[in-house]
Amino acid sequence: MTRVEVDLNDVTEALRSALADNDLKTAAHEIAPISVAEAVTVLERLSTKQRAVAYRLLPKDDALDVFESLDPVVQGELMGGLRDEEVMTLFEGLDPDDRVWLMDELPATVAGRLLHGLSPDERRLTASVLGYPKDSVGRRMSPEFVSAHGDFTVAQTIARVRERAADAETVYTIPVVNSSRVVIGVVELKDLLVAGNEEILSSLMEDPEMVGATESDESAARRLTDLGFLAMPVVDSEARLVGIFTIDDAARILEYEESQDAARQGGTEDLRRPYLSTPILHIARSRVVWLLVLAVGASLTVQVLSVFEATLAQVTALSLFVPLLIGTGGNTGNQAATTVTRALALGDVHSSDVWRVAGREVRVGFFLGLLLGVLGFVITGAIFGWNIGTVIGLTLLAVCTVAATIGGCMPLLAKAIHADPAVFSNPFISTFTDASGLIIYFVIAKAVLGI
Amino acid sequence: MTRVEVDLNDVTEALRSALADNDLKTAAHEIAPISVAEAVTVLERLSTKQRAVAYRLLPKDDALDVFESLDPVVQGELMGGLRDEEVMTLFEGLDPDDRVWLMDELPATVAGRLLHGLSPDERRLTASVLGYPKDSVGRRMSPEFVSAHGDFTVAQTIARVRERAADAETVYTIPVVNSSRVVIGVVELKDLLVAGNEEILSSLMEDPEMVGATESDESAARRLTDLGFLAMPVVDSEARLVGIFTIDDAARILEYEESQDAARQGGTEDLRRPYLSTPILHIARSRVVWLLVLAVGASLTVQVLSVFEATLAQVTALSLFVPLLIGTGGNTGNQAATTVTRALALGDVHSSDVWRVAGREVRVGFFLGLLLGVLGFVITGAIFGWNIGTVIGLTLLAVCTVAATIGGCMPLLAKAIHADPAVFSNPFISTFTDASGLIIYFVIAKAVLGI
Known part of the structure; x- marks a missing residue:
């Protein structure tokens, strides 16, 4: 741990001074060899201006991966420093649920313009998530799930998973539905792999732990992590499947809520961005009212x-x-x-x-x-x-x-x-x-x- | 959310009064129809004594699942109220990493006796985890992973996954190793399912995000959730694979750390168990020193x-x-x-x-x-x-x-x-x-x- 931290501090410092000197060659040399995870840490520690320059120096292959892992607040700030077509490519490349996280951080006009620029398919998926209230699970779910019917065989289900794996948010938890799209069970991909090819889903599935789309995202996130599951089906008021709520989003929600709670306990507002890259006046503003x-x-x-x-x-x-x-x-x-x-x-x-x-x-x-x-x-x-x-x-x-x-x-x-x-x-x-x-x-x- | 909460409150109250009246039939009637997740919540809200009685009233099939999802502190308390052979069955049924969580909460003599009662295989796996220092990733990893060689084909790897799925902690993240067990990459099961059967792993795998077994569990947990991955390979000082660190354990570590931080911020010790089922003197003790x-x-x-x-x-x-x-x-x-x-x-x-x-x-x-x-x-x-x-x-x-x-x-x-x-x-x-x-x-x- 100490080793990695020290290294990243060094990289951040070297990058800061290279960018301050406008020495892009040295800066690119510093940032190119580090991993996606390290690039995320380093970028979040830079100021808004330096971050946009450093981001463009990332290897092309890593750039979208890095962007996806940045905090939505930082994503929003970064977009301000990029060209319109770069912004649109990044926005189109996000999953619908990540896209909505980001849109919540953007001014409404910018969010609206970006939404408009999406392909019809992506726009439809994003709109279905945007339709749910803030702080509800519906807004944090992914509409890109793989479901199966109760009378499917294992082989049929695996074939369907293969077909849909590239687009779906997760294929490891598969909601089982009846002909009215009502969730009647859940199977884990792991269990399908050890089952016989001709077994029928309805005999393999377990009782579903579901969550209603309008429920609170925090309590759903707590429930998912307490259960130690990877995902839960999200259903409408008639128990029909509308999306899937995954553990990575749950973890992000809990981290956000805990930052909020910690801040409030200390009588301040959550900064919602890394401390060292937050301007002094912004910090003062987060405290002055309280x-x-x-x-x-x-x-x-x-x-x-x-x-x-x-x-x-x-x-x-x-x-x-x-x-x-x-x-x-x-x-x-x-x-x-x-x-x-x-x-x-x-x-x-x-x-x-x-x-x-x-x-x-x-x-x-x-x-x-x-x-x-x-x-x-x-x-x-x-x-x-x-x-x-x-x-x-x-x-x-x-x-x-x-x-x-x-x-x-x-x-x-x-x-x-x-x-x-x-x-x-x-x-x-x-x-x-x-x-x-x-x-x-x-x-x-x-x-x-x-x- | 409110609906569910109110229901569970009602169940808990009905259960409390039935148990107080020693009316086991009514109690069983209250607890039988609720789900595993709900049973966990209800049990954690009962006093230690009532909890042991209520636990025995659970349907046999659910009992181990419920036990696995209980907080380790609560598991330890519950064990005190069960018969020795019940305790041993539950302990044998846990995964090695969950077993170590529980052992950390038990008196050393009890933990030692339980460890001794395990089958040789399970004892060996548990001991490999116990060998790492407290607060290290090694102690929170699972030694039951599925790995594959870089020259395996996709079909070979999937066959291996099928063979090992029943025992392994996860099969969704597969560390790729060379002949000296050094981790050279990671493949996701999802990517295997969309690849051709004859493709070679080394051409499909991605650069691994790994964690050293002696690193801090908190920083590893933070890294895993920040990356949004489901698991990371755990390696020794020579980058050889020793285990896998999964997101459910990461979430549990973060929740524990955050409870600690919140408590300390308020000048008190973390109760480490549900507030309403904690005795008054225990609460006072957690505060008096500070x-x-x-x-x-x-x-x-x-x-x-x-x-x-x-x-x-x-x-x-x-x-x-x-x-x-x-x-x-x-x-x-x-x-x-x-x-x-x-x-x-x-x-x-x-x-x-x-x-x-x-x-x-x-x-x-x-x-x-x-x-x-x-x-x-x-x-x-x-x-x-x-x-x-x-x-x-x-x-x-x-x-x-x-x-x-x-x-x-x-x-x-x-x-x-x-x-x-x-x-x-x-x-x-x-x-x-x-x-x-x-x-x-x-x-x-x-x-x-x-x-």
Whole structure:
């Protein structure tokens, strides 16, 4: 691993400086010997301008393969730097489902013009995928599948596979249909190869794991990878076969969703392109909105503290513990939110489980709060006196219980109102627990200290 | 999607209450008609005890398929509730690579006893995988592959595939080797099916994308899914074929790594099992260590504030902004850390890029700080006076710049010392930026206010 990484870093650097010097000969010399996979990595690390130049220096045979493996966002950027006829050749060369991924990244006018330039056959296939809503499996399936009838023999089916293999997205998972195109089973090519030539499909096939074309692409992708299958038939509302959903698309969907979730958990937008080739201003833009929203939220803490300003002036020592207390509340809330957000993404928890989750998090939070509270009481009490110790201990207990409960329920509530659970997540919860934690703190302090 | 989820919720609930009432007939009636995939979901949502009972109620034909698809952690738990001979049958029925996943979750004595009970052939295959280090591809590969020689004809190769298909992990990607078992290419079964029977493999094969057996499993999994391939040959240090690495294992590795990263980002340990079936104490345990570490870190803020207690007593208004300022610093640091951690996981950034990342984050942080600083100056200045406004504005500028830089570099430094980048992540960075933010704040305040 280390060896390969270092090499690719060197290639990228050599390419960067050759392109900066406009030395195309050296650049071509650097990029020609590397594999398709390596070329993809190197290209994604270059700036948009250098990438278009470097792409043209690739050996002709590799160019389409490399293009197919690039991230759709990068594909879109790259197209901007190529000539119209180059763009059209690449676009025509993509599979219909990859084409739709790319179109989702392009301005509507460009996407429309490209679609128009396709051959009628390819246009029809692409349009059938484009007809499904965003984030549905229909939009991520391939309409180029090989299916077979239940009364086909193994030999007939293999002959059909041979005939269609060149065009089809996959031939390894073969949906079996009846005369109304309703899916009645699935056979694996592997099983056909070990079966006798005259065996009948309907006796070989297994019960189909199918997915509806309008279902969520993320949950279908999760299901496919959990099952460890290579593909699933995609069906319409009457169980008729309309396409096939393959594991490479599932993996891409999950990677995309996980990038989104990770970004949201950190209070930022997903860059959707490689970090080092993203302009500084684009990075700043991906963060500024959330930072402002969170700052506005945090200004609530200024108001809460103003209310208790007299108390603070009276017992300055109280202000020493503010960051510790709200920090601990934030951490406890974040832990709960992170666990529940991930459980939601994995399908382990659903929004209807809100009471069950709340019940668990109250207990987890109380347990953690009890432990921290006792520690806080002993340590702070010994140093700052037992009155302050009591305030800190009780506050930690209360804050942890409240924060874990809020943190655990927030992602479920977000999901229930059809928002992304990760949006109402860590930084948001920190801000929320900051304000509530401060109120708890001062209420307890006033009661214990009698002020 | 909703329909299926609701149904499974109902099944799970019905099963739970039937099992609680010891009503096995109703329980069997609930679980019998659902598919393998659904049974997996339902079982993973039950408690350990109920799961073992429910598992035994599954139709015999489905039981092994369901077991294979369960998460290895859940498999291990389930085994504890089954009879020895049931356990041995299940264990013998697994593929060697799945068996090793499971063994990694079992106590060493149990794993050893099970390994000993295998047939000599299966034991040999399993031992060859077990010989590779944890987190290496060797440990996640299958030793049951179909390979072919470069001088084989298509007909010869297909005959070989037919002969081996029943045992092999996959027959769709066929490594091509020379007489010393060195991998010289790869052919896809699909391409064999459309080629002429007498064509020679060496003229059909493509350059192989291979992976070394001791390479990191995560980076290999990422590479495989990025390429959209179904499998890659695994080779030893002399490029000799030792196994095959398939996309279903790659997807499982990535899901596991992403759960780990998500958990660490939230300052908790990955539960490694479904949330709702995890005991409360286990959840608390996964959080308590981090919470204590972070609380100890946060006690630094108490010390920093004690140093400036006199200043705070003099200008109580300063304490009002403490949560806002450190919160904004934490958010800015978290945003940078999240972006860079994800870029590291995706291979877009390497630890050698630390200066480049630092250079970018200084600028991003400065830009964000400038914006927030100006806003903070105007708003706070208008309400609390221009002196305080100046302090807040300058502090926001400085804190954002420092926090983004630290947040961006921390994951890279962690990686450089071979620690998990996600460990030194969000809550850790918040704690770190809290203390440095407070120092910056009071230094600026003393300078501007002349106290």
